[in-house]
Amino acid sequence: MRKSQREIAESSRLISRRVLMLGVIQAAVISTLGLKLRSMQLEHAEEYRMLSDGNSIxxxxxxxxxxxxxxxxxxxxxxxxxxxxxxxxxxxxxxxxxxxxxxxxxxxxxxxxxxxxxxxxxxxxxxxxxxxxxxxxxxxxxxxxxxxxxxxxxxxxxxxxxxxxxxxxxxxxxxxxxxxxxxxxxxxxxxxxxxxxxxxxxxxxxxxxxxxxxxxxxxxxxxxxxxxxxxxxxxxxxxxxxxxxxxxxTMDARLQNYAAQRLGNESAAAVVIDVTNGDIVAISSSPGFDPNKFVRGISSTDYKELMQHDHRPLADKTVQGAYPPGSTFKMVTLLAGLEAGVINPGSRFFCPGYIQVAGRRFHCWSKGGHGTVDAVRSLEQSCDVYYYELAQKVGIDRIAAMARRMGIGVRHDLPMSAITEGIAPDRAWKMARYKQEWQVGDSINASIGQGYVLASPLQLAVMAARVATGKEVIPRLVRAIDGVVQPVPEFADLGINPLHLRTARGGMDAVMNGSHGTARRARIVAPEWQMAGKTGTSQVRNITAAERARGVISNDQLPWNRRDHALFVCFAPYEMPRYAVSVVVEHGGGGSAVAAPIARDILLFALADGLPPLSAYPDGERAKVEEMWSKMNLMPEPASKTARAKA
Known part of the structure; x- marks a missing residue:
């Protein structure tokens, strides 16, 4: 269909307008680019020249x-x-x-x-x-x-x-x-x-x-x-x-500070566990060192001094140290015998001061012996012969199984370095390690925590916590991450007869509060904080028959590194346990004289959430304790805790 002249004219006008508009837009763009080029070439030439000569992002x-x-x-x-x-x-x-x-x-x-x-x-x-x-x-x-x-x-x-x-x-x-x-x-x-x-x-x-x-x-x-x-x-x-x-x-800085000062210059370790949830509230190895020196770059002189120190300040004795637990292990041997049914709480053995096995004499620490003793008295007076006799009846495999049940010979999973597994030896272990058969003498030594048995202070604290509760207390160090509280597992029952646990606890109570208790002098007299514990002394040298005939050389007459280790484990309060403590003092001598007072003081600080009243100590100890406190530089209470107390 042919367009009319009018339509052709209208179409021409539209095309002309569009061409004009396009021309205007093109002119505007060209003008803008021209102005920008002028600016770059004249006004900002130096700036862009600098960038082209080497500036980079x-x-x-x-x-x-x-x-x-x-x-x-x-x-x-x-x-x-x-x-x-x-x-x-x-x-x-x-x-x-x-x-x-x-x-x-x-x-x-x-x-x-x-x-x-x-x-x-x-x-x-x-x-x-x-x-x-x-x-x-x-x-x-x-x-x-x-x-x-x-x-x-x-x-x-x-x-x-x-x-x-x-x-x-x-x-x-x-x-x-x-x-x-x-x-x-x-x-x-x-x-x-x-x-x-x-x-x-x-x-x-x-x-x-x-x-x-x-x-x-x-x-x-x-x-x-x-x-x-x-x-x-x-x-x-x-x-x-x-x-x-x-x-x-989970740690308490004030308790940690007190424990470190209470250990003093000893080569020692202390661990405190809240038995209700497994929280480690203090874990101190002595002597310590200043970690700030390592951050800043420790000098060769300072590092050499740390390496050559005979107390090994760089070693974490709480989890890396593995020690013969000595008589603190006797609760394990006792529970193994009770659970196996080879003895009952009233079973008695006679202690003349030694036993003779396969032509070898195994001595009790008391040269004159303890006479006839039962389970509770065997712990109260730490009679070795009772456990020599028991070990022969129960056997090492049952003792080792009970040790692992109580946390010894087990590596506890904590965010710390080089945690030892310790050793809870049995027949299979000795054959695998030494290609030798287990001997009855090995069982006798193991029954009192000597021989092949090794445990860390952490493991000993776990053992004490499990004896106190009858539960599989699992230690932990992390309470929360970015405010998210870490769950506390419900501890499984150990499956140990409650009567047998009460017998072990009763023996530990007698150690502290019995008339012949080996640690009676280190007891807590405040009834609401009554403590149960067990002393231990582990030998680091062999005592020959000739030395026994002449008279055993006392620890204070020996070089420091040949003296016995002093150990102590405890828990309190006796009726409703809250904290378990272990203390090991390397070459400290006797557990009752050295380790027990340290553990008691740390335990009291934990129970009182600070320095306890002097009335918690026996009369003869109060002046000495007060003097010790006067020499300490203790942390003040955190402001948050003080504010809560005032509120």
């Missing part, structure tokens, strides 16, 4: 703040402190020797340190910053910042470093952090990139190492513009890292 990782570790009341026992440091990146530095020489005018650095720094920088990746110095003074830090144009590749940084405000109180359980080494990286399959930062600190031992991942947090990042000299021009964007988790432990 770099991504820098931001290390996250390490998570805090708290005690059960919220007291910080591992925190972070401000740290001024400086790093150097080879890619941006140019001539490293020149830059290091300039740095030496600001930061004290001898020739050897400068040479080692240059070697380390060249060994590392060109893009990896290398730590030059940390813990700078504010003057040193500000001087480096002011001289930044002359120090290409050098970056002054303000960050956080680990600190331990309670120093040695928690040194073994918390451990410490340190710089990430090549060895550390070799143990990790896919290391987090943040681990390669020069200032980053990694958990080395203890809880710091075992809880490394939740404590580490997540790295942040920042985009920065740097020029050809490596100097940062400006920060383009920043994404902060995520701080590590806050871990609340």
């Amino acid at each position: 770099k991504i820098r990782l931001l290390p996250p703040a390490r998570g805090l570790i708290l005690d059960r009341n919220g007291t910080v026992i591992a925190g972070n402190e401000q740290n001024y440091r400086v790093t150097l990146t080879r890619e941006d530095a140019g001539d490293i020797s020149t830059v290091v020489a300039r740095l030496r005018r600001i930061i004290p650095m001898n020739d050897r340190q400068a040479a080692e720094l240059i070697t380390e920088i060249r060994r590392r990746s060109a893009v990896t910053p290398v730590m030059v110095a940390d813990r700078l003074t504010w003057q040193e830090f500000s001087s480096i910042a002011l001289n930044a144009p002359a120090l290409p590749g050098v970056t002054p940084e303000s960050g956080l470093s680990r600190s331990y405000p309670r120093a040695g109180d928690f040194s073994h359980v918390l451990g410490y952090v340190g710089p990430v080494s090549d060895f550390d990286l070799s143990k990790i399959e896919n290391p987090d990139p943040v681990l390669r930062l020069p200032e980053f600190q990694l958990g080395k031992i203890g809880m710091e190492a075992k809880l490394e991942e939740p404590l580490r947090g997540k790295a942040g990042s920042r985009r920065v513009e740097v020029n050809s000299a490596g100097r940062e021009m400006r920060e383009l964007s920043r994404q902060e890292g995520q701080q590590g988790a806050t871990v609340q432990t």
Whole structure:
């Protein structure tokens, strides 16, 4: 159909308008581009020339703040402190020797340190910053910042470093952090990139190492513009890292502090467990050390001193130490015999001071013997012959099975380093270990916690807790992570006849409160806190027949490292147990004289939630205890607890 002249004219007008509009838009775009080009070429020419000559965008990782570790009341026992440091990146530095020489005018650095720094920088990746110095003074830090144009590749940084405000109180359980080494990286399959930062600190031992991942947090990042000299021009964007988790432990900082001071300069260990939930409220190894020295870089002199100390301050005796438990093991042998039905609580054995087995004489600690004794009296007076006789009837396999039931010969799962399993020996164990048959003499030695039997202070505390409750008390150290309370399992019943447990507890009560109790002098006289316990003394040397004939040399006449270990386990209150305690004093001598008073004092502090009234002590002990307290520097109560008490 042909269009009319009118329609053709209308169509022409529409096309002309559209062409005009398109032309206007094109002109506007061209004008804008022209103005932008003019601006770039004339007004901002210098800026863009600088960028083209070497400016670039770099991504820098931001290390996250390490998570805090708290005690059960919220007291910080591992925190972070401000740290001024400086790093150097080879890619941006140019001539490293020149830059290091300039740095030496600001930061004290001898020739050897400068040479080692240059070697380390060249060994590392060109893009990896290398730590030059940390813990700078504010003057040193500000001087480096002011001289930044002359120090290409050098970056002054303000960050956080680990600190331990309670120093040695928690040194073994918390451990410490340190710089990430090549060895550390070799143990990790896919290391987090943040681990390669020069200032980053990694958990080395203890809880710091075992809880490394939740404590580490997540790295942040920042985009920065740097020029050809490596100097940062400006920060383009920043994404902060995520701080590590806050871990609340089961420990009480004040009780831990008291336990550490009560152990004093002894080579010793103490463990306190809340028997109702398994919380370890104190776990102290003595002597301690200052973990802050490791964070800051311990000197060779300080490290050598720690390594050569005869009390082994770097060893955690609470979980790594494995000791013959001595007579503290007698509850295990007794319960094994009672449960096997070879004796009952009234069964008696006669103790003349020794027994003769296979031509060998096994002595009781009491040369004159104890006469006829039953189960309770055997514990009260710690009669060895009773257990020699019992061991021959019950056999080592049943004793070993009961030991494992009570927590000895079992590795307890805690976030601590090198936890020992101890040894609860039986026939199969000796054959596998020594390719030898078990002998009756082995059973006799094991019955009183000597021979092959080994237990840690942690295991002895667990044993005491299980005797006290009849439950499979499982120790724990972590109470909450980021406010999420960790569940407490319902402890299974040990399945031991309640009468047999009452017999063992009755014997432990008699140790403390009986007229012939071996630890009567260390008893608690406050009836509401009545304590049950058991002493132990384990030999670390053989006593020959000739020495017995002449007279056994007393501990105080022997060199320190040949003296007996002193041990003690206990729980209280007797009727409704709350805490179980174990104490081991290496080469301390007698358990009743050395370990028992320490355990009693620590137990009383736990029960009273602070220093107990002097009336809880026997009359003859009060003046000595008061004098001891006057020499201590104890932690004050946390503010939160004081506020709750006032409310």
